[in-house]
Amino acid sequence: MVRNLLPLFEPKGIVIAGVSSHPGKFGFVVLHNILSCGYEGNVFAVGRESGELLNQPVLSSIKDVPEGSADLLIVCTPVEANEELIRSAAQLGIKAVFMVTGGYSEAGEKGKEAENRIVSLSNELGLVVAGPNGQGIVSTPANLCAQIVAPYPPKGRISVASQSGNFVSAFQNYANQYGVGISRAVSAGNAADTSIADYLEWFADDEETDVALCYVEGVKNGREFFERIKNVTKKMPVIMVKGGSTSGGQRAAASHTGSLASDGRVFEGMARQAGITHARTIESAFEAAATFATQPFPSGGDTLVLTTAGGWGVITADAITNHRDLNLISLPEDLMNSINEMLPPRWSRNNPVDLAGGETRDTIPDLLEIAASHPSIDAIIQLGLGIQGNTASLTRSGPFYPDHGLERIVDFHERQEKRYADATIEASQRHGTPVLVASELATADPMNPMVATIRESGKLCYASADRAVESLGHLVRYSHWLSIQQ
């Protein structure tokens, strides 16, 4: 049964226990972040030093919080205080607890016992407990930034559950960098009562989530994890990064099969079987999630490369050819004929479609339209955009601008870049074909009008063609997996 995590992610009121007037302490930072990011529910600060903190009264006991006015408790108090705290919290109507406090199972046997007591207590009281030893919760639909770290990400459709708090921050930093936003995010900490599978199951039914992104280290009951995630992936894509060796406990086996069952191969197979998108790195995991959240699902892997830059086209064709889930489609004859009418004869006459400088001002939008609408083409990678904007940037900052007709040409270049970017977005939306735009300018010059336009649309401009190919591969694989489920 899916656990009710709504009070964690959409609390109507929050109690923070263990606030501190020292701006370096967790108890200060979490209060500061909640008050700074626009959360509109009730906020109650409970601490030893009563008075005022960040214009907020500090209560000396949780018992001073009016009954029924809060449903989430954030715990920054020491281990010894927490069982009594949680009992009192349950009495005033708290439904969910996030425990920042460390010193539990990660700290040894005594901590482990204290953690077990927290779990039994919360089960007895009917509470959901997240953590302990976690960095917090973010929920952009609730303008909630209840974390002891930064940043606060833009709103979006990706939800994060991670066994490492630092990776929650990393994903949120990428969200800020690329403009593809986050919905819910939770640092699972020791995951004593609420596991990654619990979060994923809830995300799958959450109207504010389209894609889950998670980092896992240990999986306590692998078989149960597999069965549960297999049901989640039928409703929602799950991108997963796995840390640590998975079969470290593999007994020394007499069999060849046993000796080959190392290096994470069993986990890899389990992931494929469960429809999990298994990413190799944190960065590629974020990009895969951003792709799932912002591109339509393709019906196959037949991919067309459109480019104004020959070298990028060649490299990308190689990457697609070497990718097992993608196919560099031979150019359909009718498409070939259409392009012949649009371009002088020096174009590549092949996939990649290299315009070879033969384009005029409308060629790229027109080409995107006929390619995205073609029934044989499942996906498009667009390369070589941003070049005019790049030129405009140098011209604009040079000593001759705006004279010598430079203002006019800079305006033209910048307008064209915006048109190109809009054309990729419109063609994709109109025909349900993924169009992935890749350029190093995504990171080298985020102000480039092509990059900025893609970003404003909420989509990801990929920092290299290879990364676009990798993300597209994940998208194609999952779409295929989904299509073969009964």
Place this chain on the structure above:
Amino acid sequence: MPTLSESRSRLLVSEAGIPVSNWEIANSAEEAVLASKNLTSPVVVKLCGDTIAHKTERGLVRLNLDTEDAVKEAANELLSSATPEDGDVELLISEQIRGNRELIIGLIRDEQFGPCVMLGVGGILAEALADVAFRLAPLNKAEANDLIDDIAMQSLLESFRGEPPVNRETLADILCSISRLGEDNNLLSIDLNPLIISDGEPIAVDALVEIAEDK
């Protein structure tokens, strides 16, 4: 952990519906010659026993035996190369399967995920190549097909040096069959290494079953 002899291992997987090359057991060179008459020539003779796990490494496999004399000579040599540590030994005579391609299929119990099936490129290079993939048992047909697709060297499964493509239907059935053996908790691991692809059909020519305790 104890292993079953090749003959008992072959019987177990064969009863599960997995194609295995025809074989006979003999305890002397004379019996080996008689047994070989029931099999299509040429034959292979191996020295087997519950404690002999890796025969090839010890030179306990003789191939291409197509006369009575050759069978007899090989049988005598193998019997005399048994050491006291090998315990009870026997000769296993089987039909020699011809084919250029070898696969490995296995079953293990993973500590986290329980019984898992493996498929890979087999033979003596299996571990060096490590072109293998795993799935959690039991497998349905779609999952077995996806496992086959997971092998990197797909060209090996297509038409190859004048031989037809590997029969994926049979291969998927074998994977499903071995995956169902994972339900028997007494079975710790199974190696079918190799399965030789003969005229497109995968046939196991060796089997090694590891069990929790001797029954």
